[in-house]
Amino acid sequence: MHNVCLLNDSFPPLIDGVANTVVNYARVLKSNGYGVSVVTPENAKADDSAFDYPVIRYPGLDMSKQIGYVVGQPFSPSTLKRLETMDLELIHSHCPAVSNMISVEMRALLDIPIVLTYHTKFDIEIKKALKNPVLAKGVIKMLVNSVSMCDELWVVSRGAGESLKDLGYKGDYLVMNNGVDMKRHRSDEALVKDVTAGYDLPDGIPVFLFVGRLEWYKGIRIILDALAALRSQNLDFRMVFVGKGMEEDAIKAYVKELRLEDKCFFTGPVYDRERLAAWYTRGDLFLFPSTFDTNGLVVREAAACSLGSVIIKDSCASEGITDGVDGLMIEENAASLAVCLTRMIEHPEAMKRIGQAASDNIYLSWDDAIKTAMDRYEVVIDNYKKGLYPKHNKPMDELFAFSGKIFGL
CATH class of the missing domain: 3.40.50.2000 (Glycogen Phosphorylase B;)
Incomplete structure (x- = not known):
């Protein structure tokens, strides 16, 4: 050696x-x-x-x-x-x-x-x-x-x-x-309840998740504008942001401007890997509309917990992913994301199917x-x-x- x-x-x-x-x-x-x-x-x-x-x-x-x-x-x-x-x-x-x-x-x-x-x-x-x-x-x-x-x-x-x-x-x-250093598994239900306690995440309401730096170039404006469009259609959902960043205050201010405070939650950074896995387990769909990232490890982390991702078509994060099978592809705009999320809210079984396929197809251990x-x-x-x-x-x-x-x- x-x-x-x-x-x-x-x-x-x-x-x-x-x-x-x-x-x-x-x-x-x-x-x-x-x-x-x-x-x-x-x-x-x-x-x-x-x-x-x-x-x-x-x-x-x-x-x-x-x-x-x-x-x-x-x-x-x-x-x-x-x-x-x-x-x-x-x-x-x-x-x-x-x-x-x-x-x-x-x-x-x-x-x-x-x-x-x-x-x-x-x-x-x-x-x-x-x-x-x-x-x-x-x-x-x-x-x-x-x-x-x-x-x-x-x-x-x-x-x-x-x-x-x-x-x-x-x-x-x-x-x-x-x-990724996250083992392929879904977290224990008791741990998920402990980690998510204190957040308004009702059963039966889809939970969308973002993990990463809270910076605009991560596509967060696309996420928030799409969520505003969902709300205008009277579609119910919850959005959880895990992480921190230099533009966190500006992002929270935009959430308030869009009147999404009751739908969006910010946990701060979660460094414990098991507790982070619990968030991936609780999510129904991972939102990652970023063209900045060269690999998108968080997409693979989500897959470890059978959570499928929404990603930008032809982005680096989309490499190796098949649209509609083990991930969902959108154009780089809020309207495209809103259409995708509306479809998933109407067909929740598709989110589970895509999440399982992501675990089977795109997960790669270190x-x-x-x-x-x-x-x-x-x-x-x-x-x-x-x-x-x-x-x-x-x-x-x-x-x-x-x-x-x-x-x-």
Whole structure:
């Protein structure tokens, strides 16, 4: 078995989808006999004693109040010195920002290959964070250049790969699906009652569910406008939002504006996986009208609990799903969602059928997903030893020169 180093800009106690991915990669690799280490920024709240593998933290600046993350310092001699002693055979970066910059330094030092998994449409995040379009364009070009420095690029969906090519990436990519850490099961009725106590969720009234960041780009306006249309038809329903986000207050204000306060409930984030599974079990349909997400792990989590999803046609989340069989496809607008939900309210048995098919057809565990990745690790290491990947001479100098051209430095 091989010795693999995983890198990401987020890791517990900071939890997001990619941090969860890294935790599961480490768990499954370790259980299969691999040597595993994780490299991530320092976090004052971190307690890494719970992990049975080294977590190597490098200096970072806490920007959690501004952007929700700790921004790492990529040039840490002490970190590289420690990594040099660990007999690593492969670097697997999960972020094209600071983590990938460190990965490039490690490759130059250790002469081992880099796999980069591209999880998120970072260009959308960058444009949102940087109001200056010229600056945003420059940072996106730097991101694409960073991605191009890896030896093999993995993407979590074909749509993610094509999105990256639209930004200027010229290389190849391999689709490597992510799994979910939620076991295929429906929660015990007693737990469901405990978790949902205090919310007005009458039996026989359909419950729609959303899990994720409360941000407009997740398609939440489409959801709320569709629900308003249902109410205008005197159709009864309940809507539960699980999560938090920078635009939560604005979303709640819009709920009030649409007079949906008696139909919509906000639970806040639910970090306990069993309690989250209870929400998936209580739901009748999962609403995910997002074109931002590259994979939509929450759709697979819902499937683990036999909950079918409504997704945007031709979105990344729709890959591998058959409309009307194990999911429901809509156009990216509220009218299309309203028509879909009206049909489901009138035919509740269809929601159960689609949910069961989702569990049977689209569920993928992390154990199965990472076993596929492990097989590919073997190929990457062998290809690198044979010199089949392009050489990157003085890669960090290339990056700095590139960024200097962009910003006129």
